[in-house]
Amino acid sequence: MRPLKQLAARANLGxxxxxxxxxxxAGPALxxxxxxxxxxxxxxxxxxxxxxxxxxxxxxASGRTxxxxxxYTAGGGITGFQNGxxxxxxxxxxxxxxxxxxxxxxxxFDGYIYMMAFFAxxxxxxxxxxxRLRNLGKFTFSDITAxxxxxxxxxxxxxxxxxxxxxxxxxxxxxxxxxxxKLLFGLDYNIAIxxxxxxxxxxxxxxxxxxxxxxxIIKACMLLCGGTLVMILAFSQFGFSFEELLTKATAVHKxxxxxxxxxxxLADPITAISLCMGLMFGTAGLPHxxxxxxxxxxxxxxxxxxxYASGFVAYFFNVIFIMGLTAILIVxxxxxxxxxxxxxxxxxxxxxxxxxxxxxAVGGDMLLGFLAAVAFATILAVVSxxxxxxxxxxxxxxxxxxxxxxxxxxxxxIRVSKIATICLGFIAIGLGILFEKQNVAFMVGLAFxxxxxxxxxxxxLSMYWKGLTTRGALxxxxxxxxxxxxxVVLSKSVWVDVFGNKAALFPYTQPALFAMPIAFLxxxxxxxxxxxxxxxxxxxxxEDQYVRAQTGYxxxxxxxx
Amino acid sequence: MSSAMYQRMRGNPKFxxxxxxxxxxxxxxxxxxxxxxxxxxxTVAFSxxxxxxxxxxxxxxxxxxxxxxxxxxxxxxxxxxxxxxxNTEFDALxxxxxxEAWKENx
Numbered sequence: 001m002r003p004l005k006q007l008a009a010r011a012n013l014g015x016x017x018x019x020x021x022x023x024x025x026a027g028p029a030l031x032x033x034x035x036x037x038x039x040x041x042x043x044x045x046x047x048x049x050x051x052x053x054x055x056x057x058x059x060x061a062s063g064r065t066x067x068x069x070x071x072y073t074a075g076g077g078i079t080g081f082q083n084g085x086x087x088x089x090x091x092x093x094x095x096x097x098x099x100x101x102x103x104x105x106x107x108x109f110d111g112y113i114y115m116m117a118f119f120a121x122x123x124x125x126x127x128x129x130x131x132r133l134r135n136l137g138k139f140t141f142s143d144i145t146a147x148x149x150x151x152x153x154x155x156x157x158x159x160x161x162x163x164x165x166x167x168x169x170x171x172x173x174x175x176x177x178x179x180x181x182k183l184l185f186g187l188d189y190n191i192a193i194x195x196x197x198x199x200x201x202x203x204x205x206x207x208x209x210x211x212x213x214x215x216x217i218i219k220a221c222m223l224l225c226g227g228t229l230v231m232i233l234a235f236s237q238f239g240f241s242f243e244e245l246l247t248k249a250t251a252v253h254k255x256x257x258x259x260x261x262x263x264x265x266l267a268d269p270i271t272a273i274s275l276c277m278g279l280m281f282g283t284a285g286l287p288h289x290x291x292x293x294x295x296x297x298x299x300x301x302x303x304x305x306x307x308y309a310s311g312f313v314a315y316f317f318n319v320i321f322i323m324g325l326t327a328i329l330i331v332x333x334x335x336x337x338x339x340x341x342x343x344x345x346x347x348x349x350x351x352x353x354x355x356x357x358x359x360x361a362v363g364g365d366m367l368l369g370f371l372a373a374v375a376f377a378t379i380l381a382v383v384s385x386x387x388x389x390x391x392x393x394x395x396x397x398x399x400x401x402x403x404x405x406x407x408x409x410x411x412x413x414i415r416v417s418k419i420a421t422i423c424l425g426f427i428a429i430g431l432g433i434l435f436e437k438q439n440v441a442f443m444v445g446l447a448f449x450x451x452x453x454x455x456x457x458x459x460x461l462s463m464y465w466k467g468l469t470t471r472g473a474l475x476x477x478x479x480x481x482x483x484x485x486x487x488v489v490l491s492k493s494v495w496v497d498v499f500g501n502k503a504a505l506f507p508y509t510q511p512a513l514f515a516m517p518i519a520f521l522x523x524x525x526x527x528x529x530x531x532x533x534x535x536x537x538x539x540x541x542x543e544d545q546y547v548r549a550q551t552g553y554x555x556x557x558x559x560x561x
Numbered sequence: 562m563s564s565a566m567y568q569r570m571r572g573n574p575k576f577x578x579x580x581x582x583x584x585x586x587x588x589x590x591x592x593x594x595x596x597x598x599x600x601x602x603x604t605v606a607f608s609x610x611x612x613x614x615x616x617x618x619x620x621x622x623x624x625x626x627x628x629x630x631x632x633x634x635x636x637x638x639x640x641x642x643x644x645x646x647x648n649t650e651f652d653a654l655x656x657x658x659x660x661e662a663w664k665e666n667x
Contacts, residue, residue: 109612109623109626112625112626112629113605113629116601116629116632116633117602119633119636120594120598120632120636122640123591123639123640124591124594124595126640126643126644127587127588127590127591127594128587131647243620243622246622247621257621258613260613260621260622260623260625260626261609261610261612261625262605262609262613262625263609269603269607272602272605272606273599273603273606276598280598299647299652300647300648300652303643303644303647303648304644304648306640306644307640307641307644310636311637314633314634314636314637317633318630318633543571544563544564547567547570547571547576548567550576550579550580550583550655551570551576551655551659552655553566553567553659553662554563554566554567
């Protein structure tokens with residue numbers, strides 16, 4: 001019984017990379033323990049090239065990182081196109097490539113639905129947020145929520161929820177990274193964790209946002225090129241005919257003609273809606289994504305960033321869809337990729353290896369090595385963005401604004417953020433090792449849930465609703481945070497799967513549908529009933545904030561250092 | 562000082578025009594995206610078979626795949642439309658408002 005349980009726990013680790021707990025439903029198709037593979041020298045060489053290149057960039061960036069603006073936002077001089085690529089690089093994790101390909105391979109259309117849910121938040125971010133974010137914010141999103149409210153209290157709350165989101169997301173990424181690297185490179189789990197943690201610390205402490213941005217840009221290019229190449233090679237085997245591909249795939253797949261019909265993954269309407277809300281509004285509340293909006297010159301470039309980012313994301317999701325479908329035939333029908341050569345048995349290396357096997361089948365060891373290097377680079381880029389967002393919550397919000405009340409020198413602030421980065425790096429390494437054998441699938445869902453319930457409501461209300469007061473923001477934010485955490489802890493993914501209780505106390509795995517209304521409602525009630533003088537001043541201050549949000553007049557500019 | 566600037570901008574009828582035009586535009590697009598997306602999610606949840614129908618007799622391509630591909634493209638076209646209008650028409654108007662407030666300041 002025990003080894004079986006362990007196997008199941010490990011199988012789920014790969015899933016932890018994917019930004020949703022409901023993926024645990026994907027079940028058998030994604031099963032497989034992450035056992036160590038033979039050392040892949042192509043992959044290691046290509047990855048070393050990537051590291052050498054990014055280290056060179058970090059060295060160059062360190063010379064240009066002098067002011068706080070350089071460190072947090074690359075001096076605000078990133079163009080819309082560059083930022084679009086970097087956002088795409090920040091948003092598409094290794095899970096996007098590996099997990100979603102595996103999901104299409106196993107579940108067909110359901111994988112495609114997930115991708116839509118991951119994508120649909122972007123147009124909304126553009127229409128309702130991008131411009132105001134850029135016009136009101138400077139370094140972190142709490143610059144906006146605390147704009148006219150109590151600096152100390154609101155920033156403390158925003159920093160706490162940012163750090164919570166960052167930590168949960170980091171654990172999921174680190175554990176996933178360790179498992180993946182073990183699989184792809186044949187390196188030991190602990191070595192892999194240290195490699196990721198230390199590289200991340202180097203990028204962020206020395207190169208700040210400049211280096212992080214370029215790591216993300218390069219990685220996005222690698223991901224887009226690698227994925228496209230595999231897709232073209234695989235699709236060419238079917239003469240680029242979607243109809244032919246589908247006819248053959250439905251003939252052999254276990255779902256048969258139902259391959260392109262929505263399956264059981266989103267069968268429960270409440271879970272489906274809650275998941276989609278979590279993914280959509282969670283995206284709009286992730287601190288490392290929001291931070292990227294402050295790196296561009298003005299609102300014009302911020303809008304362009306979303307245009308490019310969403311274009312790349314949408315394109316890549318469709319590439320993955322084709323990859324997953326072709327893999328049904330190319331990987332799923334080849335005995336080379338199954339343990340013991342039994343087609344339909346257990347995939348070598350586990351379910352998440354579908355994309356890698358496909359690369360090997362269509363492009364040999366070279367392409368496999370390249371794609372493996374891309375996956376590693378992807379993890380590095382995502383954890384670097386997370387670390388920077390976490391570090392700025394500590395240094396810019398907690399240290400400079402709460403503790404020093406805005407009196408900290410730039411040099412001190414940067415030093416604190418570097419120390420915070422190193423601490424976060426070690427925390428990430430520690431947690432990565434601690435959680436090696438745990439099921440971390442729920443953690444990414446939790447991160448999105450907290451982002452959607454704690455960050456998003458307060459952020460959107462502070463931009464749109466005049467009546468928001470400090471009291472309302474605090475009660476709304478903290479209640480969103482606490483309820484999102486509680487709902488996940490009491491749900492099946494933690495209460496039953498982690499704590500081993502018999503039945504879940506909260507019947508749904510996704511918190512957003514329930515935690516978000518709590519946050520909004522409490523923020524509304526506690527603002528409305530706040531009759532203090534301070535509340536009146538805060539409401540009056542909205543008028544000026546509103547003009548700035550609309551016109552960008554007075555916004556932090558690129559020449560701010 | 563900047564509060565006085567904001568005061569003047571707010572008083573400019575062009576500011577009211579900008580805000581109402583842009584908000585209406587942004588909310589309309591957001592409404593389209595939300596309706597289509599959650600309409601799709603509801604169909605997935607309550608009537609999956611609708612999306613599983615073949616687009617034409619004998620084809621393996623389902624209605625769901627076509628709708629989703631359409632949404633990917635259409636949503637992106639909407640973002641492009643918003644960016645185009647905001648970066649030209651709305652930004653020009655914004656510029657005028659800021660400049661007029663400056664002139665009054667002199």
